[in-house]
Amino acid sequence: MRKLLLIGMGPGDPNYLTLQAVEALNRASVFFLPDKGAEKAELKTAREEICRRFIKSPDTRFVSIDIPQRAPAGDDYRAVVDDWHARIAARYEALLTSELADGACGAFLVWGDPSLYDSTLRILDRLRAQGLAIDYEIIPGITAVQALAARHRIALNRIGEPITITTGRKLAAGLPIDADSTVVMLDGDETFAKIDPADLEIYWAANLGLADEVLISGPLKDVAADISRTRRQVREAKGWVMDIYLLRRGGKAKA
Template sequence: MRKILIIGVGAGDPAQITIQAIEALNRADVFFIPDKGAEKSGLRQQRLKICDRYLKSAAHRFVEYKTPSRAKTPDYKADVAAWHEAIAATFEALFARELTEDQCGAFLVWGDPALYDSTLRIVETLHARGAVTFDYEIIPGISSVQALAAQHKIALNRIGEPVHITTGRKLRENVPENADSVVVMLDGEESFAALDDEDLEIFWGANIGCPEQALASGRLGDVKDRIKELRAKVRAAAGWVMDVYLLRKPMR
């Protein structure tokens, strides 16, 4: 039976790859590499760099696929559902065309597959449909959230307090009032800059572990403009930017 591996490859630094992930890479016959256009070609190169570093033989193939674009209408959930369905159709065709019954295919997922990534959910959907039969396995990775905390030398939570993980879109809708520490991912709109409470502490990082990595921290009102500048510089240097940050109420 076909096998699909969904491998978490860390937040950008090839040294973050776990031994389990290295072993999984070397089990794969085919690597499915997303093509997100020239603007994000650096992401493709980073994946290939990981493979070049850890693959022990040349007995594998790289298969690129075009990633469908997501519509952006006021109905966000409907847009995502349609987008995931288009990706599912792409994956289903790839599995049928590129893998024989006894071969293993792999996706290299940024960070950890269980945290704000759609690959696992889409593969689960295809597995349940059964049009193409396969088994699948998840290999966890170091998330950008963990890498952020390590780079800033902080714990994500204060003693006995929870951590709330959300997205930039959700943060714009509603800032969690009772959350002591809020981790924000997928914030392409720089939502931190629009927050009313400028006394919040922010610990921010972009492309963590990559050569163009940028970090900033401090009182939100003091550093938000600097973060916007750094974010633009990272995008210009790499062609893409993935940032994550922790917001925390100051100690009283």
């Protein structure tokens, strides 16, 4: 049986790797490195740097996987994603069967943690359901959510209150009326600048753990324009930006 390690690598800075992840890096003989094209080359470079720094065996092999582009999300977002996953699964299957010998151990370095807005697990489960004989193990990583809280020096929740983690797409459809603390990811549309800012505090970060990391916080009505401007500057400077934010009702209480 082939084995795969899904290693959470944290959100960019190699220093976010856990000791368990470093140990796992040295258990795998083949690494599968997703290639999302020039725009995301720095994400591939971050993975390569981790491998260079922490893998001791000179015999470890690296296999690049071209990740197909997702079609623009139309009305049927789930169908578009399902089709995209099917195409990625076909690539994974071809490479896993040709590049990983029976009994060998391979690995994926998953951005942040595999449990949060990442499709690697779902694609692997799809392949197993289709009959691919492969076992896997998950090594948890630090998520962008944790890095956001650490860099802003905030607790995510207030005492006894819940935290919602959602996407820009869902936020555009409306904040839940009782949301106390809401973390928003995958927001390419600057939805924070389009919602009613009354009574909301924002803690925003772009490119956490990377050289051009930026943090901005304050009342949403005061800082939304600054965040939009900064976000565009970061994106123009290198072609892409990853950002995440916490929205909190009722001002800057850190309780």
